[in-house]
Amino acid sequence: MNKAVLEFSSRTENVAFARVAVAAFVSQLDFTLSDIEEIKVAVSEAVSNAIIHGYGNNPDHTVRLELRVAEEYMEIEVIDQGKGIKDISQALEPAYSTDPERMGLGFAFMQSFMEKFSVQSTPGKGTRIKMSRRAGAPRQAAVPEQ
Amino acid sequence: MNYTIKKEKDYLVVSISGEVDISITDSLREDIDRALQDYGLNNLIFDLSGVEFVDSAGLGVILGRYKKVAARGGKVYLAGARPQVKKILELSGLLGLMDEYPSTGALWEKLG
Structure with missing residues (x-):
């Protein structure tokens, strides 16, 4: 197994850093360019959620990424210690959003591309x-576990 | 990421290049809304030919502007999306709401 851990400030400009870093790390596996693009979208959504929803756009917190690859398999964890999600089932519904300007597609993209x-999530803890x-390998969209 | 916003005929044309994510969407949204108001336009064209990456934050700006101009009888057109961007547009359902063209040239031909 090969692993990497990244911690960075909860600033929106770091969303691009996160997805590029993940793309570089997982490119050691046999992913196509199209696969890598999908992985970048999923990472972008997860890190954006941590910054915007977890930390309420406060740039003074830390987002942690844990990356693991082994035998053509990759695993990504995006961790925040923010306010948490009260109702995960509701948050996972397509088009669920707390903001009318946002599409509520973040979790849908993560599930589609993984x-x-x-x-x-624990309210108040992260x-x-x-x-x-x-x-x-051929891929089927993820069915979320909670 | 950078963008230009200009008036062409009765359309506001927003040309975007680079990666569109949460770091840029607030200023993009505000600049488009201000230009729509300043020019008094209701029709919007997004030239996406330079977009290398978009996530749901970027799509939210497009959807939000669609809701705004559609409420006043206006239309939103998308042009020039690269394959990886088009895939995201398709998955999001946005292409069911607005017309999409392979290039701005093809769009202007249609608009006449």
Whole structure:
């Protein structure tokens, strides 16, 4: 297994850093360019959620990314210690959004672009999103575990 | 990421390049809304030919502007999306709400 851990400030400009870093790390596996683009979208959504919803756009907190790859399999965890999600089932509904300007598609994209996807969250303590996918294999969208 | 906003005929044309995510969507949204108001326009064209990446935050700006101009009888057109961007547009359902063209040239031909 190969692993990497990244911690960065909860600033929106770090969303691009996160997805590029993940893309670089998982490119050691046999992913196509199209796969990598999908993984970047999923990471972008998860990190944006941590910053905007977890930390309420406060730039003084930390988002943690844990990356693991082994035998054509990659796993990404996006962890914040923010306000957490009260009702995960509701948050996972397509088009659910707390903001009319946002599409509520973040979780839908994460599920579409990953094989396995789970959300652990404790109100007041934070959220941990775990998503994984194999390289070089046909893929079915994830059914979320909560 | 950068963008230009200009009036062409009766349309506000927003040309976007680079990566569109949450770091830029607030200023993009405000600048488009201000230009729509200043020019008094209700029709909007997004030239996406330079967009290399978009996530749901970027799509939210497009949807929000759609809701705004559609409420006043206006239309939103999308042009030039690259394959990976088009895939995101398709998955989001936005293409069911607005017309999409392979290029701004093809769109202007249609608009006449």
